[in-house]
Amino acid sequence: xxxxxxxxxxxxxxxxxxxxxxxxxxxxxxxxxxxxxxxxxxxxxxxxxxxxxxxxxxxxxxxxxxxxxxxxxxxxxxxxxxxxxxxxxxxxxxxxxxxxxxxxxxxxxxxx
Amino acid sequence: xxxxxxxxxxxxxxxxxxxxxxxxxxxxxxxxxxxxxxxxxxxxxxxxxxxxxxxxxxxxxxxxxxxxxxxxxxxxxxxxxxxxxxxxxxxxxxxxxxxxxxxxxxxxxxxxxxx
Numbered sequence: 001x002x003x004x005x006x007x008x009x010x011x012x013x014x015x016x017x018x019x020x021x022x023x024x025x026x027x028x029x030x031x032x033x034x035x036x037x038x039x040x041x042x043x044x045x046x047x048x049x050x051x052x053x054x055x056x057x058x059x060x061x062x063x064x065x066x067x068x069x070x071x072x073x074x075x076x077x078x079x080x081x082x083x084x085x086x087x088x089x090x091x092x093x094x095x096x097x098x099x100x101x102x103x104x105x106x107x108x109x110x111x112x
Numbered sequence: 113x114x115x116x117x118x119x120x121x122x123x124x125x126x127x128x129x130x131x132x133x134x135x136x137x138x139x140x141x142x143x144x145x146x147x148x149x150x151x152x153x154x155x156x157x158x159x160x161x162x163x164x165x166x167x168x169x170x171x172x173x174x175x176x177x178x179x180x181x182x183x184x185x186x187x188x189x190x191x192x193x194x195x196x197x198x199x200x201x202x203x204x205x206x207x208x209x210x211x212x213x214x215x216x217x218x219x220x221x222x223x224x225x226x227x
Contacts, residue, residue, distance in 0.1 A: 043218050044155070093168050096210060097210040102155040
């Protein structure tokens with residue numbers, strides 16, 4: 001079954017502390033994974049995709065196929081990082097156009 | 113930076129009525145999607161659309177739902193006879209490519225409230 005699991009509903013850290021938002025996936029083929037962020041009252045925005053292996057706003061995410069994980073990390077959290085974070089898996093059901101399966105999201109709260 | 117725009121931001125409708133949610137995808141994108149998020153639940157895929165045809169649809173997208181690209185810019189989601197359980201946030205998205213590795217760009221969403 002194709003599935004994305006984000007085990008933490010809420011993660012609360014202090015400013016300057018490291019952050020790790022967990023994401024595990026289930027997919028039989030080679031996964032295409034994304035992290036989306038939703039700041040308060042704003043749209044879902046693409047934060048990272050595993051294929052580009054880049055760092056955005058200090059966040060990184062490494063695909064670990066052995067553990068079927070794509071955890072999002074940042075060494076020093078900032079207050080402006082407070083948002084909902086969604087992990088998503090790109091899938092194709094039967095046709096050729098992909099769509100996304102989302103996890104339930106983790107709300108990150110960074111305290112001053 | 114170009115954005116996906118959705119109107120209205122909030123729609124309140126009586127149960128049984130038809131509702132049309134509108135989206136203007138990013139202008140050079142050819143692949144379009146609708147997702148919904150019921151309050152407190154995850155974002156769920158409804159339908160994908162390319163070249164004036166539905167590419168994929170989920171189990172949620174039953175006969176009450178339809179999508180259309182009525183002109184060169186709009187992409188609409190119609191719910192023919194709304195039910196209470198259709199109350200949700202509806203997100204439109206577009207992408208420049210159709211593969212599952214392609215990032216999708218989302219609109220702000222339309223909050224649909226069924227009374």
